[in-house]
Amino acid sequence: MAEHVGIEVIERVRPAIARIAKGYAKRLAGLLHCDIRVEASEGVGVYAENGAPKSTQEERGLSFGVRVLAESGGAVAPGYFGRTLGTADVHRMSAIVREGVKHAHERARASAARKAATRGRFGRLADNLYDTRLAPVRAHVDTVPAIFEIDPRSLSLGAIAAEVGKISKAVAGFSATVRYNGIGASSVLIRNLYCSSEGANIDHTFAQSEAFVFVMANGETGPMELYDFSGHQRGWEVLQRGYDHASIQLPSLRDFALDLTKVTVETADAPPLPSSEGPVPVVTDPHYNTLLVHEIVGHPVELDRALKMEAGYAGRSWLLNDLGESQVGKRIASPLVNAVSDASIEGFGYFPYDHEGTKARRVWHIRDGVLEEFLTSRQTAAIAGVEANGGYVATDASMVPLVRMTNTFFVSGDTPPEELFKDIDHGYYVKGHRIPSISESRENFRISAKQVYEINHGEIGRLYRDGAVMSDSKDYFMRVDGVGNDFHLYPIPNCGKGQPMQAKRMSNGGPTMRSVARVVGP
């Protein structure tokens, strides 16, 4: 039997891929730029339900994707190609990738010719159909290894299936009101190669271990389902023992699952939250702010969205009307609010370089309440006339990258979180994020919470279920009058964007914060 393909395949193909990007591709007619991404992965995944392992899977992947910019008919346009590969393809990888480059090149040339024709046909109406270009970045050559203790490749499927099955059994036995639970867990090594016609040659490997827990309980006030995720760019040890370093504190999978079960069971007995007549003080915990910063800061600062490229599906951004009219440099939040993306720090959204070779760095979105910088790709940066800051990422090499969040969070303040409750006569403590619904340009939101507690005279009181905060985004940010010093970063495993949809992993987070908003129940 042929050997299974492993992540070592990247070492084998790296010289050939670099030659194709720098040699073969550059000889194609009208080609201005070519980059090739290859991705290999291997690991394991298990799923347990109601106390027993249900399925396990050995996960191995190999894929590649190509981008070409080419000129034809007096215009420049991009073309792409992607394909999933297997063990059988490894010995003919160069030929397959060259074929992919040819397809991407033909598409770019065909599109460039049509672009030129459309420009000619529609005159001034179409004169913003520009010649595609990329903001300049240094062509890095680098190899970045993964960090882990327990190698995902060393895991026994049977052993981790038994481990996750036991956790599921503990959840099932937690309370008679638990009717169903499902727990999925996986641990993989992913290795990305990026080579470009400019000479970039980057080999980055990372570990990724994550878990998903779903609990359904039937309480006094009806059925209640909650789910949550845990995970980090480390080995299986993260799920087995938990993780505690800097702003990342993850319990073991067992504790995580049982904590969620406890919350589900107690909330299933709580009454539904009565909607407030108008805005009331709300204190939101770091987990809730994780989804808030994701939806209301992270998404609208993606420059492809702000430039209307996503208007058909993901929507636009309340932060930019056009290149001459945006909120950059203007106050969009109280001076207490600061928010950044930083792919260079530890987190689920870590990478040393994005998927077009731009080195990761901290990007300040909101500094002291003022909008400062968008997340960019090289293409969107060139359009906006700014520096590429490393936000162009795909979920698989066969997919076309998009501008994505990295580790995107509200920056910590200096107030102890308990201080934020003290002077509230009547308000609500909003704990744990659940489900978001955001308006088209992210200018308004309704985000539900796992739990909402009443605050009376500075004390936490009664628990309610099915509650949410609903507000216009800018109003909410302008009314932030307290930011805690209890910063946490949480993993988000399923941010959907693109066509077809790419579910990207990232970290979001923040400290406890206080604002004023309407709370709404069912």
Place this chain on the structure above:
Amino acid sequence: MLTVPQLKRAVADAIAYLRTVPDVQEAEVFMAANANLITRLAFTSHIPSNGVEEPKSNESFGVGLRVVFRDGGGIKQGFGSEPSDMTLAGVAQALDKARRGAVPDPEFVSLPRMGAKPRRSLIKYHDPALMKLDDAGLVDLGWRVVDGALEVFQSSEALLEWSRSPDTVKDLGLILTGDMMVIQERVAVGNTVEGAVIGDETALISSVATSMVERRNTKGTGWHVGGTLAGFGDGPGDDAARNAIRAADGVRIPEGEYRVVLGPQPVTDILNNLVLPGLSLGLFHAWASPFQGKLGKQIASRTLSMYDHGALRGLAASKGVTDEGLPTGRTDLIRHGRLVGLLANWYEHQRALHDPEGARKLGVDPNLYVAAIAPRNGFRFGMGGGRHFTQPPGIAATNVMVEGTEEVPTDELLRRVGDGIYIGRIWYTYPINGITQGDFTCTVIGDSYLIKDGRLGKPLQPNAVRLNDNTHRILNGIIGIGREKKPTVVWNADEIVHAPEIAIESVAINEVGDALMKGD
């Protein structure tokens, strides 16, 4: 791309091999070759753009095995897949993975039974031209959509009036975004118990285009879903542009309860996000359906009927056979407001029949309602389109047909509403308190109008209101169903809904602040 006969031969070879493996009790072999070819579209008259932003494709082929292994006195079940290799070496790789991952599943009954002579519901029903699309053809389809919108922009008297000069029409902020997508699928499936192999070939083309005139704060949508290349014409760009221009200068409304007509897109969005997931047998197993325990009971207004039909010739989501080798067909879901059937695959069908709590979960003894949970919807959809060998079958709808006992023209729906709102497009429609509760929220983002005295009136400003209501209240508040149906897809959906306009007695609406880009 491999042909169906090649896939079928490879499946037959794999079955012959697997029958010789000592610890294999039974196995299902699924082989597939898929491609999705997409152009993402992004034209902005006031910001540099590419028009056709991403002409791209994603291709794969390979084998997926579901295997029952003998294990001492018992059995274990495993799944394994191998990309890019249909030979016995590839099958052996997949088998190896399945064996290493096998676990005993006490709820497992058997792999699907196709019969010795498996039946295909449809034969030669797809358009071969869609399977032959080349690079230039892919690019051309995308530009047709863009050019269609530009033609409308260029010839629009309204845009000229607003801009006062042909040279400054572009300064109105004209947008056309969306996509054009062709999905090509070839599959073959068989099992070691019966030995037969069946193949299938499907293709569809879809495009959803969104147009805006930003300076007039308006948005319009156009879309096309079909099974033939010729039927695509110039795509939906012109419809999107016309609808955007038509809905300019919308007004705001105060919050409250409104009678509404939901257009095909909101009907599809609500079904996709809130209703169809709850009609999956798998969700009933997990006690997580909003319709738990209600099979055979009234869940909607008596005028509403709905069924899934994967074997209707000429409809884009039809398939000749499921990804479990079983015949596709009609599954009645709601008849005259009563829940009469659920979407199922083989595994969930078998599990429900043997579940001691099955009667409590469904509300009736599943063994007395076997036909209502027939396994006609076992598909392996993924990666934005395609029938993928990398995963076991899940449950997915195909063509969802929505009907009314009495279907009426749009004029009559508007008359029934009297004063209210026509909602043409909603966004981010989520079950805000979990799917079991039925609570949902979304915003209205375009294609919407006030209804005054039974007629369409002024446009509703996009992004001005949020719907905050409950699925059960919507389903039970239907006061009319339109006669005309439009095949409609929403983002990341597997199914195509043949959606009519539907009038609803009352929907709770809240105002969204007019804060977008307003000063410091």
